[in-house]
Amino acid sequence: MTAPATTELLALAQETAMVAGELARRRRAEGVQIAASKSSPEDVVTLADRETEALIRGLLADARPDDGFYGEESTASAGTSGLTWVVDPIDGTVNYLYGIPCYAVSIAVVEGNPDPASWKALAGAVRNPAIDELFSARAGGGAHLNGRALQVSSGVPLSLALFGTGFSYDSVRRTRQAQVLHGLISRVRDVRRMGAASLDLCSVAAGRLNLYYERGLHPWDHAAGALVAAEAGARVGAFGADREGLNLLIAAAPDLYAAAEPLLTNLFEQFMADDDI
Numbered sequence: 001m002t003a004p005a006t007t008e009l010l011a012l013a014q015e016t017a018m019v020a021g022e023l024a025r026r027r028r029a030e031g032v033q034i035a036a037s038k039s040s041p042e043d044v045v046t047l048a049d050r051e052t053e054a055l056i057r058g059l060l061a062d063a064r065p066d067d068g069f070y071g072e073e074s075t076a077s078a079g080t081s082g083l084t085w086v087v088d089p090i091d092g093t094v095n096y097l098y099g100i101p102c103y104a105v106s107i108a109v110v111e112g113n114p115d116p117a118s119w120k121a122l123a124g125a126v127r128n129p130a131i132d133e134l135f136s137a138r139a140g141g142g143a144h145l146n147g148r149a150l151q152v153s154s155g156v157p158l159s160l161a162l163f164g165t166g167f168s169y170d171s172v173r174r175t176r177q178a179q180v181l182h183g184l185i186s187r188v189r190d191v192r193r194m195g196a197a198s199l200d201l202c203s204v205a206a207g208r209l210n211l212y213y214e215r216g217l218h219p220w221d222h223a224a225g226a227l228v229a230a231e232a233g234a235r236v237g238a239f240g241a242d243r244e245g246l247n248l249l250i251a252a253a254p255d256l257y258a259a260a261e262p263l264l265t266n267l268f269e270q271f272m273a274d275d276d277i
Contacts, residue, residue, distance in 0.1 A: 009083075010123035010138040012063055013107045013224070020056045020105045021129035024048055024090055028130075032097050046093060049073050053089035056107065060085050070114040072220045083122070084114045086223035091126075092196030101130030106198040108223035116219055116226075116245045124224030126198045135202040137224075137231035143205050150232040153207040154253040158263070161210040161256055163191045164200045168216050177215070179271040180264075187263065197249075201225030204251045205232035211252035211260055215272065222249055239265050 027048035034046055053073040060069065068079035071087040078084075085107065090096050092103035108124035123138040135150075137143040143150040165181065167174045185191055192209065194200060197217055203209040205228045212229075226236045226244060235257040238248040248268065250261060 006122050006138045006141065009109050010125070010136060010141070012060070013109060013123050013125040014134060014136050016056055016059045017105045017107050017125040017127035017134065019059065020052050020089065020107075021127035023055055024052050024096070024103070024105060025129035027051065028096060028099070034097070045073060046090070046097065048096070049090045049093060052105065053087060056085075056087050056089060056105070067109070068114070070219065072218070076114070083109055083111055084119075085109050086114050086220050088198065088220040091198045091221060092194075095195045100195070102128070102194050102196050102199060103130065104128045104196055104198050106220065106224045108227060110223060114219055114223075116222070117243050119223075121223060121227040121230075124227040126202050126224050126228060128199060135205065135225075135228045137205075137228040139227070139231070141231065143228045143231035145202070145206055150205045150228070151207075152205055152229070152233040152253045153210055154233070154255055156210045156253065156256055158188060158256065158259045161188050161252075161260070163188050163260075164203060164209040164212040165191060165193055166195065166197055166200065166214040166217075167193065173216070173272075173275060176272045176275055180267045183267045183270070184263070197221040198225035201229045201236075201251055204234050205229045211250065211256055213248065213250045213260075213264055215248050215268070215275070216246060217244075217249050218246070226251065237261075239268070 032046050050073050053071045066081040068084035070076045088106040091106045096103040105127045110119035110121050112119040126135040167177050200212045204212050229251045230236050234251045235254045236251045
């Protein structure tokens, strides 16, 4: 994949995220309707989620008909180009439902299978239309917020680090995640839980968070945001040398990552080792 092609992919991701974000913002202003529940009664999907994904899928198919598509709200389809678009039409649906301005359209394009353990992320865009922010990145091209270059904060000791995390919709797993949090919170500056993984990862890139971790994320939750964080200088991974995935995702400046990963590993082994995700 040459640099000009990657630039074109980024432009398509940005343009599509802007159009889809405007649809999501407009539907939020008109009033949100719940379409269904997913993993639990608390885990909802709105009509706007489905409408926004359909719009994204159509725009991408028109521009690049040979690419695959892997979205949260519709059936995945394989392509013939070796590229797949990994899409969360509205990340932070519960925030969206309640009118909390922390939700995003997340669009990434990856080379290889749509699996974080093996893919190569090429370009991504994360759009929060509620506050007019567009995060974007391409492989080797850096990360940006509304055109401004981003650089992760480094030199922050664990005790002064602001962490971000998220919780499962499953009540049993959420209780175990709270136990991890209980073991962590006295060791760091504080912890935030904002409800949109893509924006949490972009917040690491922008220096709004020093570290983000979460277990149970799906590929569409983090494909674009993880690339933004990495291109801003963050290390993105999991336990030991593992890549990010369902088991765990950690993103932070390399020095903070090195300090925090053993602590997180120990806490997850204590409280979530038998957790079935």
